[in-house]
Amino acid sequence: xSRLENRIVLVSGGASGIGAATAxxxxxxxxxxxxxxxxxxxxxxxxxxxxDGASFVPLDVTDEAAWARAVAGTVERFGAVHGLLNAAxxxxxxxxxxxxxxxxxxxxxxxxxxTFLGCKAVLPAMKRSGGGSIVNISSVLGLRGASYxxxxxxxxxxxxxxxxxxxxxxxxxxxxxxxxxxxPGYIDTPMIxxxxxxxxxxxxxxxWLEELHPLGRLGRAEEVAAMILFLLSDESAFSTxxxxxxxxxxxx
Amino acid sequence: MSGELSGRVAIVTGGASGIGAAAAxxxxxAGARVVVADLQAAKDGMGRxxxxxxxxxxxxxxxxxxxxxxEGRLDIMVNNAGTSxxxxxxxxxxxxxxxxxxxxxxxxxxxxxxxxxxxxKRTAPDKPAPRGSIVNLSSVAGLQSxxGxxxxxxxxxxxxxxxxxxxxxxxxxxxxxxxxxxxPGGVDTPIFDPLWxxxxxxxxxxLVGMRxxxxxxxxxxxxxxxxxxxxxxxxxxxxxxxxxxxxxxxxGLMRRQPFVAS
Numbered sequence: 196x197s198r199l200e201n202r203i204v205l206v207s208g209g210a211s212g213i214g215a216a217t218a219x220x221x222x223x224x225x226x227x228x229x230x231x232x233x234x235x236x237x238x239x240x241x242x243x244x245x246x247d248g249a250s251f252v253p254l255d256v257t258d259e260a261a262w263a264r265a266v267a268g269t270v271e272r273f274g275a276v277h278g279l280l281n282a283a284x285x286x287x288x289x290x291x292x293x294x295x296x297x298x299x300x301x302x303x304x305x306x307x308x309x310t311f312l313g314c315k316a317v318l319p320a321m322k323r324s325g326g327g328s329i330v331n332i333s334s335v336l337g338l339r340g341a342s343y344x345x346x347x348x349x350x351x352x353x354x355x356x357x358x359x360x361x362x363x364x365x366x367x368x369x370x371x372x373x374x375x376x377x378x379p380g381y382i383d384t385p386m387i388x389x390x391x392x393x394x395x396x397x398x399x400x401x402x403w404l405e406e407l408h409p410l411g412r413l414g415r416a417e418e419v420a421a422m423i424l425f426l427l428s429d430e431s432a433f434s435t436x437x438x439x440x441x442x443x444x445x446x447x
Numbered sequence: 448m449s450g451e452l453s454g455r456v457a458i459v460t461g462g463a464s465g466i467g468a469a470a471a472x473x474x475x476x477a478g479a480r481v482v483v484a485d486l487q488a489a490k491d492g493m494g495r496x497x498x499x500x501x502x503x504x505x506x507x508x509x510x511x512x513x514x515x516x517x518e519g520r521l522d523i524m525v526n527n528a529g530t531s532x533x534x535x536x537x538x539x540x541x542x543x544x545x546x547x548x549x550x551x552x553x554x555x556x557x558x559x560x561x562x563x564x565x566x567x568k569r570t571a572p573d574k575p576a577p578r579g580s581i582v583n584l585s586s587v588a589g590l591q592s593x594x595g596x597x598x599x600x601x602x603x604x605x606x607x608x609x610x611x612x613x614x615x616x617x618x619x620x621x622x623x624x625x626x627x628x629x630x631p632g633g634v635d636t637p638i639f640d641p642l643w644x645x646x647x648x649x650x651x652x653x654l655v656g657m658r659x660x661x662x663x664x665x666x667x668x669x670x671x672x673x674x675x676x677x678x679x680x681x682x683x684x685x686x687x688x689x690x691x692x693x694x695x696x697x698x699g700l701m702r703r704q705p706f707v708a709s
Contacts, residue, residue, distance in 0.1 A: 259542055291557075291561055291564060291609075292564060294557070294561070296504050296557070299554060299557050300554065303554075303605065307549075307605070308542070308545060311598075315537050315540070318537065318538055336608070340608055340609075340612035340615050340687060341615060342612060343616075345557075345609055345616065346557075346609075348609060348611065348612045349557065349608050349609035350605065352604040352606075352607050352608030352609070354601075355608075356588070356589060356603065356604030356607075357537075357597050357600060357601040357604070358592075359591065360537060360593070360595075360596075360597045360601075361597070362592075364536045364597075436592070
């Protein structure tokens with residue numbers, strides 16, 4: 196089974212969590228993964244582990260020039276780019292009353308501006324590569340609000356809608372490039388690690404998060420990566436502009 | 448002054464024109480004291496004008512101080528100010544344009560909610576407690592996208608989700624403050640001036656109107672009525688909701704599809 200034979204996928208946030216799990220799966224399915232991350236140590240280590248099928252480029256997703264270098268580096272290393280996963284993101288808890296303007300902007304810059312810049316940067320190279328698939332990580336909190344994550348919800352709502360724009364724009368321009376958003380529930384990744392040991396009422400943070408999901412547990416990065424692989428591959432050829440939920444029943 | 452909103456105080460951002468002006472007029476007719484917060488005053492505007500820039504935190508602080516001094520309370524906040532940001536696609540939008548649109552449409556609404564809650568909580572204890580309502584103007588572009596402006600649709604998606612988060616926070620804190628988003632379709636306001644200049648106003652209105660299943664654009668007053676309802680106690684169980692007022696634009700499919708502009 197080589198569901199992504201010779202497809203080249205650029206992965207922001209590729210050093211850890213959902214990005215890293217997807218990179219592993221891409222390589223296992225015959226594709227090439229370029230890990231783009233701010234964390235050079237972890238990114239390079241994973242790229243080395245994955246061998247010839249992977250490489251690393253440093254990337255701050257809020258920096259348009261860094262995106263240009265990441266796309267150019269991908270094409271230079273593997274000759275084309277067929278997939279983009281925008282997985283880099285920051286999870287921050289704040290409410291409407293305690294969030295500052297600077298913090299609101301920082302979260303939206305990483306999650307929303309960063310995703311926009313990724314889509315924009317990859318399109319020219321993806322067109323030259325004969326088309327492709329873009330997957331943007333939104334969240335269940337791009338579908339539902341949360342009293343304790345106001346700015347994060349806003350940024351993921353922006354990702355949800357900008358994804359539809361990219362899908363419609365590419366369809367209208369006849370680029371043969373699809374774009375979809377993925378909405379994970381709480382996944383056991385470094386992003387939520389600080390929350391697991393907190394105490395909420397008489398529950399641990401982990402128990403509280405687990406009980407939000409009807410399946411009664413956190414998701415695993417590999418489970419989200421499996422959905423992303425489907426979206427990166429031709430198996431999802433008629434899906435574009437859509438919202439793919441992977442949340443253990445949370446939004447049901 | 449008598450009326451269903453008598454004794455209430457409302458701030459309407461972007462209240463000098465378009466949907467904001469219509470909302471200000473209707474809130475005022477219902478008996479509310481209305482503060483029109485806008486960059487520029489209208490010639491024959493409703494309510495008390497205060498010069499205000501929604502992107503500036505200092506401007507929000509001075510607006511709330513001014514309302515506290517003159518009106519002494521706050522019950523209703525209509526976060527209406529917005530910008531279209533042109534028609535830039537994912538390929539043609541630069542970072543500067545993106546940030547400018549987010550500053551007005553997303554950060555401006557964030558600050559509006561934050562300072563509204565602050566203002567509503569500050570109502571003097573000897574006065575009737577506020578029955579707060581925050582009404583955030585999103586758009587059909589916050590529900591579905593178009594191949595129009597990526598910065599605009601992203602900003603309106605942010606407003607849609609932050610509104611729900613504000614509603615949930617206020618409920619959790621047992622603040623008597625509701626928060627909802629309104630999603631208008633095409634409304635005959637100055638935001639369409641660039642199109643009117645290109646194809647003429649009547650032809651432009653017909654073209655935009657044809658995209659809506661009911662076959663026409665909205666007048667600002669029709670959106671103002673939705674805002675008035677959300678601001679009033681008539682919607683007392685409605686919070687965290689997204690209210691489309693879009694002539695069925697986002698409702699689905701018909702046997703004869705409305706004309707879709709390219």
